[in-house]
Amino acid sequence: MQPDPNATALVEALSGSGAAGGLALETLRQILDAVPVRVAVLDRDRRHIYGNRPYLEMVDRSLDQLVGRTLGDLMGDKAMRNMAGHVKRALAGHIAESEGWVQQPNGEQRCIHRVYAPYRGADGAVVGYFVILQDVTDRRQSQDDLFRLAYYDPVTGLANRLMLLKHMADYCAEKEPFTLVIVDIDRFADIRTSLGQAFANELLGDLASRLGEQGGAFDLIARVSDHAFALLVAGPCDRPAVERALEELAAVVRSARSSSGAAVFMSASIGVATAEPSHERPEDVLRDAEIATGRSRELGGGRQSWFDPAMHAHVVEQIRLEHDLRGALSRGEGLWVAYQPIVEMVTGGLAGFEALVRWTHPERGNIPPGVFIPIAESTGLVVALGSWVLREACRQIADWQDKRAPGSAPLFMSVNLSARQLSDPGFVEVVREVLRETKVEPAWLKLELTESAVMDKAEQSIRLLQDLRTLGIKLSIDDFGTGYSSLSYLHKLPIDSLKVDRSFVSAMHHSEENRAIVRIIMDLARLLGFDVIAEGIETSADANLLRALACDYGQGYHFARPLPPADAEKLLGGELPWQAPW
Incomplete structure (x- = not known):
């Protein structure tokens, strides 16, 4: 050519x-x-x-x-x-x-x-x-690096949340059924805080490797949060097979080790959700699996939960209540403080009050504290709520000191302190400012803390309690005997009182052993120089037995329920309905 x-x-x-x-x-x-x-x-x-x-x-x-x-x-x-x-x-x-x-x-x-x-x-x-x-x-290579950064976790090398959603979107587009499992490591934040980020990353890497060895049962394994993994199973849900896989997953979590071979006990809260026609987006399936995981965590962790619609309704209800509670707190509407009298057991005289927050919802009426307090705790609102209660209670006790019976001793006000407040580095300053603002004598205020809140971070708690004690306020351990106090720490705590939990008080009449528990708590308190308050006194028999045991103070329905401020103020004149000749 x-x-x-x-x-x-x-x-x-x-x-x-x-x-x-x-x-x-x-x-x-x-x-x-x-x-x-x-x-x-x-x-x-x-x-x-x-x-x-x-x-x-x-x-x-x-x-x-x-x-x-x-x-x-x-x-x-x-x-x-x-x-x-x-x-x-x-x-x-x-x-x-x-x-x-x-x-x-x-x-x-x-x-x-x-x-x-x-x-x-x-x-x-x-x-x-x-x-x-x-x-x-x-x-x-730059594109590949960006892709890995966008769709893969740098610590474990597993797919990340975006890649998981991409896979689920593909399944949804093809109308392919699938099941999603979330494995959330219990107490991972505590492990990381105690042992360091490097150790935590080693555990995560080992766990990712072990999960990968289970890959035959799953179509994708992804790390979807700081301490949670997701496992995707394509095809119609075979519940018995999935539950067998869940047991294996729980064992895998327990077996995780650092690269040096060091181990800590680990468990996981596991949630499972299946893709349903009602799910409009892949995110909806992930949401349901995470809701089920949250349910496992609420039950104490180390267990599995399958999603059902009632869980979603419960979460939605919690979110609505959280929103309303934030509004009530910001506007100062609907929240109020009830006051339960604390009685001097020998004389039957009024010694003080415990401040207990209440919430009257504009549409739902009275919301029980057992409903809204856990919401406040889980969302961190309890810090602001606790400060509000502290300020209200201090204003009230300052007003009541001038109205008490002539010649009577000053009343004290007990206010509950949450674990979140205890870990707040600015809390001591909040208390100092409230005392200054309300002109309350520090000795009139007693802060009550639970055993678990104090002992969870004992050394940190001791330092904060010492700072509070320096202000001149009094401190009490609430619900004593129900937590996990260590005697080696108890004598170090700068506290004034132990409060005997109502469960021990109600059981005193059932056996000598139960009475002995209460007697031992009181003997321990006297040995350490604390006074004792018994709560949950329901009957005159409870009161008489506690009086015989030389209990210092008591409160409960036998004396009075928590009262609105106006009703509580009526007790200040000295006419106490529970008093009678002994």
Whole structure:
């Protein structure tokens, strides 16, 4: 076949060997040799008629050695066949592109972007084609890095939440049923705080590896939060098979170790949800699985829960109540403080009150403390709520001191302190400001803390209690005997009182052993220099027995229920309905 005259003229011009050269073509040739892109021109028979310097370096040929040879001559028939489709499109007058990894002569893998474009003669007919090759390895690696950052967890190497949602979206688009399992490590924040982030990351890495070994049962394993993993199972839900897998997962969590072999006891709250027609988005399935996980956590952790719609309704109700509680707190509407009298057991006189927060909802009426206090605790609202109660109670006791019976001892006000407040570094300053604002004598205020709140972080709690004690206020351990106090810490606590839990008081009449428990608590309190308050006194028999045991103070329905401020104020004059000749 005779060479195309246009192609011959082009190669002569670009090579600088023909009369068709000139300044413009010389400039073009230098540009083509300088750019970091490989350019070649081939005729309709796929024979090279030109290649720029980078292209010649790639094929390790001079221009004279290149011209007239096909790609097959240079790189073999396989390379020729791989590009046949793109060449055909270019010769048909279209532009074709492709991108892929190519092994270089030195064995290195490089990502090459290829463009095939038609080369037209003066009459517009396609007389050959251009091949433009660009090394995009760096760009591709950057894209891959960005993809990994976007869709994979850097600590465990597992897929992340976005990748999980992408997979679930694909299943939903194909109407493929699936089941989602969430494995949430219990107390992970405590492990990380106590042993450090590096140790926690080692545990996560080991756990991810162990979960991967269970991969046969799951189609995707992802890390979806700081301490939670998600496992995706495609196909109709086989509940017995999933539950067997859940037992294996619980064992896997318990077996996790750091890279040094160190171990801590770990358990997991596990939640399961299946994709249903009612789920409009993949996020809805994930939401339900996380709700079920939350239910497992509420039940104490280390267990499994399957989602049911009632759980969602409960969560929605909790969110609504949280919203309303925030509004009530910010506006100061609906919240009020009830006051339960605390009685001096020997004389029956009024010693003080315990402040107990109440909430009258504008639409739902009275919301029990057992409903809204846990919401406040879980959301952190309890810090603001507790400060509000403290301020209200202090204002009230300051007002009542001037109204008490002549000659009677000053009343004290007990206010409950939550674990969240105890861990708030600014709490001591809050108490100091409230005392200054309400002009309350510090000795009139007694803060009550639960055993578990104090002992959870004992050393930190002791420091905070010492700071509070420096202000001159009194401190009490509430619900004593129901937590896990250590005697080695109890004598270090700068407290004034122990409050005997109502469960011990109500059980005193059932056996001598129960009475002995109360007696031991009182003996321990006296040994350590504390006074004792018994709560939950329901009957005169309870009161008489506690009086015989030399209990200092008591409160309960036998004396009075928690009272609105106006009713509680009526007791200040000295006429106490529970008093009678002993």
